[in-house]
Structures are given as C-alpha cells and as structure tokens.
Amino acid sequence: MTGKLTLFYQSHSPYARKVLVSAHELGMLDRLDVVHHETSPTNRNDAVFAQNPLGKVPVLLTPEAGALFDSVVICDYLDRLAGEGSLIPREGTARYQALRLQALAQGLCDAGIAVRWETERRPEALRYRPLAAGQTSKLLEAYDYLEAQAELDGPVTVGQIGLATALAWLSFRRLPDFRERAPRVANWYDRFNQRPSMRATPYEGETQD
Numbered sequence: 001m002t003g004k005l006t007l008f009y010q011s012h013s014p015y016a017r018k019v020l021v022s023a024h025e026l027g028m029l030d031r032l033d034v035v036h037h038e039t040s041p042t043n044r045n046d047a048v049f050a051q052n053p054l055g056k057v058p059v060l061l062t063p064e065a066g067a068l069f070d071s072v073v074i075c076d077y078l079d080r081l082a083g084e085g086s087l088i089p090r091e092g093t094a095r096y097q098a099l100r101l102q103a104l105a106q107g108l109c110d111a112g113i114a115v116r117w118e119t120e121r122r123p124e125a126l127r128y129r130p131l132a133a134g135q136t137s138k139l140l141e142a143y144d145y146l147e148a149q150a151e152l153d154g155p156v157t158v159g160q161i162g163l164a165t166a167l168a169w170l171s172f173r174r175l176p177d178f179r180e181r182a183p184r185v186a187n188w189y190d191r192f193n194q195r196p197s198m199r200a201t202p203y204e205g206e207t208q209d
C-alpha cells in the first residue's frame with residue numbers, strides 16, 4: 001500500500017505523540033498527513049466526532065480499514081504496515097512486556113489527565129480533592145513499579161515509546177515528578193529523549209476546554 005494516511009493529531013496529546021514517534025521510528029513519517037485538532041469533552045470538535053464517536057485524538061484515516069482509534073490500535077496498524085513487527089514483538093515474553101509497558105504508559109496519561117481536571121481544568125468550586133489525591137497515588141505507584149521492575153533496555157518498543165511520551169507529557173504539564181522517585185527510569189528517559197523521533201515532536205500548546 002502506498003497512499004497517504006491522515007493522522008488527526010494534537011501537539012499536546014501524549015497519545016497522539018506516541019503515534020507520531022512510532023511512525024518516526026518505523027520510518028513511515030512520509031506516509032502521514034498530520035492534521036492538528038483541538039479536543040476536549042467540554043469543547044466539541046465535529047470533525048473529530050465524525051471519525052471517532054468518542055471525540056478524541058489520535059485518529060488515523062486509512063484506505064482499507066476506515067478511521068482507526070485509539071492510539072493502541074493505530075500503533076499496531078503502523079507496526080504491521082511497516083511489516084517487521086519491530087515495535088510490537090510478534091511473540092513471546094517480549095510481546096507482553098511491550099504491551100504491558102504500553103498499558104502502564106496509557107494509565108499514567110489517563111491518571112495525569114484526571115489529576116489536571118481536579119487541579120486546573122474544572123472550575124475551582126467543582127474540584128474534588130480526594131479524587132486528585134487518588135489519581136496522584138496511581139502516578140506515584142506507577143513510578144515505583146517502573147523503578148523496581150521495568151525492563152527498559154533493548155530494542156525500541158511501543159511500550160518504551162509510550163512511556164517516554166507519557167513521562168515527557170507529565171513533565172510538560174508539571175504533574176508529580178518521576179525524577180527523584182525513579183532515578184533509574186529518569187536516566188533511561190533522558191537518553192530516550194535524545195532520539196530524533198522525540199526531538200522532532202516536542203509538546204506545545206494549551207488544552208482548550
């Protein structure tokens with residue numbers, strides 16, 4: 001297949017950046033038309049809803065499978081299209097390590113977004129502190145888990161990309177820092193962050209609720 005693929009992207013979305021970094025790592029950047037879209041559950045984007053009933057980015061418009069979402073599915077699609085299964089190992093323990101790490105990275109972003117609702121995005125009178133505290137504890141537990149258990153060396157996987165783009169986003173949004181709590185992870189992140197795929201895709205912009 002040689003046609004272009006359209007990616008509904010957002011320059012401050014960790015999920016969208018995971019997709020773009022994956023495309024970069026797979027050498028597929030020239031296959032993508034990247035179109036920026038602002039999204040928020042309080043600020044409807046009709047063009048995004050037309051492709052994804054959840055109204056979220058990223059979305060990838062493909063010729064044969066229609067509009068694909070979410071980022072997990074899109075990364076799988078790109079990895080298969082590239083043909084080598086390099087970001088998502090096809091078999092064995094390596095496959096499940098990569099997928100588990102991706103799941104953890106998704107959870108970091110989900111929890112981070114939830115914290116931001118309770119600390120910044122929701123009107124002040126509606127913020128609920130116990131929820132912010134509960135979501136923050138997920139971030140901290142995840143940092144401890146990563147520091148103690150994550151296998152971060154070896155070939156680049158979708159799990160590593162997800163983690164790096166999640167950690168970068170948590171820093172970008174000044175959410176609880178991982179550096180002191182997880183110095184081994186921070187060390188890995190600093191090295192990963194130097195990859196051309198990361199350097200080419202910095203976060204910018206504010207959420208428009």
Ligand SMILES: N[C@@H](CCC(=O)N[C@@H](CS)C(=O)NCC(=O)O)C(=O)O
Pocket residue numbers: 010012013014015016039040041042054055056057058070071072106
């Ligand atoms: N699980 C989804 C999450 C996507 C997501 O939450 N995207 C945010 C941008 S960071 C969004 O579009 N939010 C709009 C909304 O929640 O309505 C994925 O991995 O792609």
